[in-house]
Amino acid sequence: MELSNWRSQLRKGFVEFSLLRLLRLHERLYGLEILERLNLAGIEIGEGTLYPLLSRLVRDKLLLTQWEIKQASGHPRKYYKISAKGGETLARMSSEWESLVRSIKDLEK
Amino acid sequence: MELDEKDRNRLNIYLKELEEALKSIGAVERSEIILEISSHIRESCSKSGRPMNEVIGALGTPEQVANRFLMERGLKPIQLKRFGFLKWALAGVGVFIIVGFLSAIFLLKSLLPILDVNDEEGRIRILGGLIDIDEKEHKVSLGKGLIRIRDEDVSFEFEAIKFQGSYDLKDIGAIRVKSINGKMQFDQKASSELRYDCRLVNSKKEIDTSKLVEIEENVLTLDMTKDVGGMNCHFSLPPGLDLDVDLANGKLDFRELKQNLNARLTNGSINFERDPSKSYHVDADVAVGHRKLPKLNAEENFDYNVKLQVKNGKIRVD
Structure with missing residues (x-):
């Protein structure tokens, strides 16, 4: 069976959740760091898709941003932090996730 | 930096x-x-x-x-923009071409203009003509004429090296072919061998063809991504073996294959002709460009699984 369609649908819902969890675990991260960590965890997200997604989460007030212009490397960085609203949303997503996992387990009964 | x-x-x-x-x-x-x-x-x-x-x-x-x-x-x-995809995708090709073919002097001479797009005439020239595309005439020229691709034909400026022969496929379950520029055609022949008939070229005029084939576990890999600048290859394979093909620029032609296929092409076109006596599950994906597919039955059981992917260009399934 061709899994790629199912996987891409699944992934779409999953990426936001993973992103919020990632930013909950770290004080703050910038674009490239987020990309690296997600990829390391096996969560594939295209570079062209990440930035617009971050932009949307900021506009939905789930994330806060902070620019740091002076860097030793000379590359200005936009750091992202999870907001209080983001934390609440994440908590709700987590319980949703857990009940999904339980439902699948319950099918086996 | x-x-x-x-x-x-x-x-x-x-x-x-x-x-x-x-x-x-x-x-x-x-x-x-x-x-x-x-x-x-x-x-x-x-x-x-x-x-x-x-x-x-x-x-x-x-x-x-x-x-x-x-x-x-x-x-x-x-x-x-009509040629937007080509500009950026082919910028990558330009690097391959430069590294594979051209001396530093050639590179320095053609630094500017980097990009020249004429939408009316359907022409794009990149890196001073190292990549030249004529949409109207359906011509692609790479390396200032070193490789010329026009519809079905691929021709080379340099004398091409013949790479012909056959491989015994006993104990082989799958074949992988990887290349960068050119054209590959695959058809099916009942035998126990992979037969290949290729014209290969690069600027050095010498290719160590013994290094191109590798066998690991039960997979035979033909890797033409390193020393080969361009190629025009014809392969005949026996039925049943899985086939995996990777090409950056050019054309892929598949005729009446009796195997599972996974083909990826960055820029160019794929033609897939089905064997009328067999059923295929075809997945054809084009990021920028178009596909021409016949009515494919959503069958539960099919003989072969086919996955075709093109980034910029087209796929045609008959």
């Missing part, structure tokens, strides 16, 4: 086009987006050592990137 002049120009062009494409977003937000993307590209290059072409290619064209921002704001996406 300091960028060389070529990369700086390329980056500036990219950011200018991104800015243009994001016109409908407010100035402050727009400049933040551009600054973030610019930092991403520069830091990604210096951190990973990847060439700028690759980093930009991974992001997408300025129009594609802009459209994602626009769409998630509920704004109208902009029309993709």
Whole structure:
């Protein structure tokens, strides 16, 4: 069976959740760091898709941003932090996730 | 990290086009987006050592990137410029060509203009003509005529090396073929051998063909990505073996195969002709371009699984 369609649908819902969890675990991260960590965890997200997604989460007030212009490397960085609203949303997503996992387990009964 | 002049120009062009494409977003937000993307590209290059072409290619064209921002704001996406995809995808090809073919002197002579697009005449010239595309005449010329692709024909400026023979496929379950530029044609013959008939070329005029084939576990791999600048190959395979094909630029032709197939092409066209006595499950994906597919039955059981992917170009299934 061709899994790629199912996987891409699944992934779409999953990426936001993973992103919020990632930013909950770290004080703050910038674009490239987020990309690296997600990829390391096996969560594939295209570079062209990440930035617009971050932009949307900021506009939905789930994330806060902070620019740091002076860097030793000379590359200005936009750091992202999870907001209080983001934390609440994440908590709700987590319980949703857990009940999904339980439902699948319950099918086996 | 300091960028060389070529990369700086390329980056500036990219950011200018991104800015243009994001016109409908407010100035402050727009400049933040551009600054973030610019930092991403520069830091990604210096951190990973990847060439700028690759980093930009991974992001997408300025129009594609802009459209994602626009769409998630509920704004109208902009029309993709007709040749937009080719400019950026082929910038990557340019690097291959340069590294594989041309001396440093040639490179320095053709630094500017980097990009020349004439939408009316349907012409694109990249890197001073190292990549020359004539949409109207259906011609692609790589390396200033070193490789010329026109519809079905691929011809080379240099004398091509013949690479012909056959491989006994006892104990082999799958075949992989990888190459960068040219044309490959696959058909099916009942035998126990892989038969190949190729014309290969590169600027050095010498290719160590003994290094091209590798067998690991039960997979035979024909890797023409290193020393081969261009090729025109014809393969005949026995039925049943899985086939995996990877080509960056050019044309892939599959005729009446009796195997599972996974084919990936970055720029160009794929033609897949089915065997009328067999049933196939075909997945055909074109990122930018179009597909021509017949009515495929959504069958439960099929004989072979076929996956075709083209980034820029087209797929045709008969």
